[in-house]
Structure formats: C-alpha cells, structure tokens
Amino acid sequence: MKTKPLYLNDCYIHQFQADITEIGDDFIVLNETYFYSRGGGQPGDTGDIAGIVITDTKRDGDGKILHYFEGDCNLSSGQSVQCHIDWPRRYAHMRIHSASHIVEYFLFRHSDNQKFLSSFISGGKETSTYEVTAAITPEIVEKIQHDANAFIKGNHDILLYPDENNPDYRYCKIGDIVYPCGGTHPKNTSEIGEISIKVKGQAALGKQKIVTTLMP
Ligand SMILES: [Zn+2]
Structure with a gap:
C-alpha cells in the first residue's frame, strides 16, 4: 500500500x-x-x-x-x-535546503561557466558539486555570499506547490527564485539566518564544490 x-x-x-x-x-x-x-x-x-x-x-x-x-x-x-x-535535525535540513537554492541562484548570476552535478546535505551544511570550465574564484564566492545573505535578510516568503499538469512534479518559490524541488523548506527566508560559503577543489581538474553552512 x-x-x-x-x-x-x-x-x-x-x-x-x-x-x-x-x-x-x-x-x-x-x-x-x-x-x-x-x-x-x-x-x-x-x-x-x-x-x-x-x-x-x-x-x-x-x-x-x-x-x-x-x-x-x-x-x-x-x-x-x-x-x-528529530525536529532540530530536520529543521536544519529545511533551512540549509532553502539556502542552497539561493546560493545556486547567485552562483549562476555571478558566473556562468559551470553545470550542476550533485548535492548533499549533512546537518547545517550543504555541498554542491559543479562541472566547471572556468574557476569559481574566491572573489566570486565573496560576491555570492554577500548577495545571498542580503537576499535572506529580505524576509522573502517560500512557497511549495505542485505543477499544474503533473502533481508529482513540484516547485519551490523563494521570493522570485523558482526551482523544481520536492524537498522541505521553512516558510520565510528570515528563518535561514546568516550563511557562509566556501569553494573547494581545483577548476583545472574540471570540478569544484560549493559548501554552504548555516551560521550558529
Ligand atoms: Zn530543493
């Protein structure tokens, strides 16, 4: 059943x-x-x-x-x-999941040389791996972190809803940012709090990771 x-x-x-x-x-x-x-x-x-x-x-x-x-x-x-x-664990997953979509939105805004490959969440940390053709530099990371935190402070509502034609296909809308997503999220970006972002890996090897962390 x-x-x-x-x-x-x-x-x-x-x-x-x-x-x-x-x-x-x-x-x-x-x-x-x-x-x-x-x-x-x-x-x-x-x-x-x-x-x-x-x-x-x-x-x-x-x-x-x-x-x-x-x-x-x-x-x-x-x-x-x-x-x-286990609510503290799950709530951290909700907050970091929303944060990861916001970070990706600003990553694609500040640099368009990468393709999303995979992501995973562990506690208040999210790691996304990208195939890159040009480096995600520390300067780009700094811009993403600045813009993502400014956006989070804007108290944007987060809406979850199914596709009109296919109810199994769902979206998450954070302010004006829309992602196909079936995950759980808080109701407003104010619940995410401040985040920090790091880049790992070498662009020369073709892959880099963006690590997003919820600040305590
Ligand atoms: Zn998602």
Missing part, C-alpha cells in the same frame, strides 16, 4: 499519529507520514515510531515510504502509533 506523504503539505509537523500498514525486517510502513523520505540531496528523517528508533527514511519504487530501524520491533500491522521526527 502506498504511503501518503504529508511533509509537503506542512513542513513543520513533527509529531503525529498514523497507522502501521506493514512491518518488514528492518522497516515500518505507515498509511501516511510526515517523515521526509531521502531525495534531492536532502537526507531522510530520523526519530521514533512508538519508541522504536528510526535511523533513516526512504521511498521505494511503488510509492511506499520505509521508516528504517535497527534491532527488534515489537509493533504490529494495523496498530495506530505515535510518531516523532
């Missing part, structure tokens, strides 16, 4: 009640969930389901969302359970 993903309807709900529809060797499936399933560079959520520690959340090919646990599970299918998401 497919799991109804609820995290995109409301990114802030982190405690909820749901029904278990299946229990595997190391995973629990619910009828609906607010646990974010890994994707688009954003890690799967952790937390607990009726006290069973959840270490990761992934979606399978059939639209089922699997909440992974380690060890034993004394729960059974059909049971209604109380679920908790």
Whole structure:
C-alpha cells in the first residue's frame, strides 16, 4: 500500500499519529507520514515510531515510504502509533535546503561557466558539486555570499506547490527564485539566518564544490 506523504503539505509537523500498514525486517510502513523520505540531496528523517528508533527514511519504487530501524520491533500491522521526527535535525535540513537554492541562484548570476552535478546535505551544511570550465574564484564566492545573505535578510516568503499538469512534479518559490524541488523548506527566508560559503577543489581538474553552512 502506498504511503501518503504529508511533509509537503506542512513542513513543520513533527509529531503525529498514523497507522502501521506493514512491518518488514528492518522497516515500518505507515498509511501516511510526515517523515521526509531521502531525495534531492536532502537526507531522510530520523526519530521514533512508538519508541522504536528510526535511523533513516526512504521511498521505494511503488510509492511506499520505509521508516528504517535497527534491532527488534515489537509493533504490529494495523496498530495506530505515535510518531516523532528529530525536529532540530530536520529543521536544519529545511533551512540549509532553502539556502542552497539561493546560493545556486547567485552562483549562476555571478558566473556562468559551470553545470550542476550533485548535492548533499549533512546537518547545517550543504555541498554542491559543479562541472566547471572556468574557476569559481574566491572573489566570486565573496560576491555570492554577500548577495545571498542580503537576499535572506529580505524576509522573502517560500512557497511549495505542485505543477499544474503533473502533481508529482513540484516547485519551490523563494521570493522570485523558482526551482523544481520536492524537498522541505521553512516558510520565510528570515528563518535561514546568516550563511557562509566556501569553494573547494581545483577548476583545472574540471570540478569544484560549493559548501554552504548555516551560521550558529
Ligand atoms: Zn530543493
């Protein structure tokens, strides 16, 4: 049975009640969930389901969302359970995810010699890898950091919505910046706070990484 993903309807709900529809060797499936399933560079959520520690959340090919646990599970299918998401971790993912789109927007504005390859988030840090034909210099990084922080301070609303023709395809709109995105985000850029940006790797080798970090 497919799991109804609820995290995109409301990114802030982190405690909820749901029904278990299946229990595997190391995973629990619910009828609906607010646990974010890994994707688009954003890690799967952790937390607990009726006290069973959840270490990761992934979606399978059939639209089922699997909440992974380690060890034993004394729960059974059909049971209604109380679920908790590790909120400080997830909220950091939301903030850094929005920040990463803003950073990319200003990267492409200040230099057009690179192609996005991949990204991943870990805690309050996001790393994006680009194929580059000209170096992302420290001067460019400085400009991106300045403009991204100025934009974040502008208190722009962040909207998440599905494509008109394909509801499975979603967008994230931050002020006037629009990205195809199925991740979770805060409601306003004011929640992101200040960020810092670093560039890693050598342009001569064809690839560079931009590392964005939330400031404490
Ligand atoms: Zn995104």
